[in-house]
Amino acid sequence: MTETGSTLLEIRDLVKTYRGGVTANRGISLRLEAGQIVGILGPNGAGKSTLLRQIVGLTRPTSGSVRLGGRVVEAGRMWVKERIAYLPQHPLALADLTVAQAITYSARLRGVPAAEAARRTRRLLESLELAPLAGRPLYTLSGGEHRLAGIATVLAAPAAVVALDEPTNELDPLMRRRVWEEIRGLKRPDRLVLLVSHNVLEAERVLDRVVILHQGQVVADGTPAALRAAVGESVRIAAVFEGPPPVGLAAAGEVEERDEARGRLVLRVDPARVPAVLARVVAAPARLTGVEVSRSGLEDIYLAWRERLEGQRRGGQERHGP
Numbered sequence: 219m220t221e222t223g224s225t226l227l228e229i230r231d232l233v234k235t236y237r238g239g240v241t242a243n244r245g246i247s248l249r250l251e252a253g254q255i256v257g258i259l260g261p262n263g264a265g266k267s268t269l270l271r272q273i274v275g276l277t278r279p280t281s282g283s284v285r286l287g288g289r290v291v292e293a294g295r296m297w298v299k300e301r302i303a304y305l306p307q308h309p310l311a312l313a314d315l316t317v318a319q320a321i322t323y324s325a326r327l328r329g330v331p332a333a334e335a336a337r338r339t340r341r342l343l344e345s346l347e348l349a350p351l352a353g354r355p356l357y358t359l360s361g362g363e364h365r366l367a368g369i370a371t372v373l374a375a376p377a378a379v380v381a382l383d384e385p386t387n388e389l390d391p392l393m394r395r396r397v398w399e400e401i402r403g404l405k406r407p408d409r410l411v412l413l414v415s416h417n418v419l420e421a422e423r424v425l426d427r428v429v430i431l432h433q434g435q436v437v438a439d440g441t442p443a444a445l446r447a448a449v450g451e452s453v454r455i456a457a458v459f460e461g462p463p464p465v466g467l468a469a470a471g472e473v474e475e476r477d478e479a480r481g482r483l484v485l486r487v488d489p490a491r492v493p494a495v496l497a498r499v500v501a502a503p504a505r506l507t508g509v510e511v512s513r514s515g516l517e518d519i520y521l522a523w524r525e526r527l528e529g530q531r532r533g534g535q536e537r538h539g540p
């Protein structure tokens with residue numbers, strides 16, 4: 219947990235048990251600071267959306283609290299609406315409005331003057347390539363178009379806390395890139411951007427801090443660099459051969475993937491071993507058609523944490539973390 223004087227959002231011992239008995243969050247405590255973009259990652263059902271909905275005040279915690287600037291967040295309060303902008307995973311609001319109306323309305327709702335709201339609407343329609351859809355009601359849009367329109371409504375008047383649930387879900391690669399640029403552009407010393415994403419590789423480029431949830435608990439929390447160091451720095455060597463990959467190029471524990479049919483061999487090695495292993499890959503008695511060497515990224519960190527947790531569960535251990 220990061221301890222500084224500039225905590226904007228304080229989450230204490232948050233527990234959420236839904237009617238029906240599913241416990242989605244089991245005692246989450248976090249201090250989140252302004253000036254950061256924080257990613258909440260974790261497998262399906264880990265409790266990410268539940269956490270986000272409690273943070274924005276839409277889901278009431280079973281116990282524990284969420285405080286924004288020291289005040290308990292409660293749904294429907296004007297001060298909460300003014301300070302938190304939220305993109306839900308399945309947006310339903312404003313469905314009868316046209317794309318342009320929804321963006322403008324959202325800006326006006328947060329107190330943006332009419333002329334400025336119109337200017338922002340034009341800019342967002344342009345940058346997110348929504349101009350051809352400006353006059354279409356939201357309910358007529360495709361999944362990806364709807365998501366882009368939702369992002370535009372949030373960006374029209376970004377608040378002190380911007381909470382985005384899967385902002386790039388259903389978007390094509392070009393629009394994903396645009397949206398990541400817009401998210402990066404949201405970073406300001408007085409604003410906290412929180413996002414849930416499964417696009418770990420893309421998220422990594424914008425995140426200052428990563429919180430990994432697993433079964434409703436925080437299992438890792440830190441900068442991407444710190445989390446990388448915690449799981450051990452390693453280098454990934456992905457080689458493609460014509461025909462089945464040769465054996466014996468690396469130690470058994472270093473082989474992450476072997477695909478006989480595609481001739482693909484993925485190794486994960488200690489940085490000091492890279493020259494020796496690469497030399498063997500290149501000198502192997504099979505035609506090498508491609509090789510890619512990369513440092514471990516957030517996706518690897520994430521997978522390593524999952525492996526570790528599953529190992530602990532199999533071993534019947536109670537303790538989480540490295």
Ligand SMILES: Nc1ncnc2c1ncn2[C@@H]1O[C@H](COP(=O)(O)OP(=O)(O)OP(=O)(O)O)[C@@H](O)[C@H]1O
Pocket residue numbers: 236237238240241242260261262263264265266267268269
């Ligand atoms: N309204 C609800 N009523 C009952 N159970 C719910 C409700 N919403 C979520 N859950 C359950 O709570 C758990 C956590 O769900 P949540 O949506 O927070 O996970 P998530 O990490 O966001 O998952 P995903 O990545 O699949 O979106 C899941 O087991 C889910 O089925």
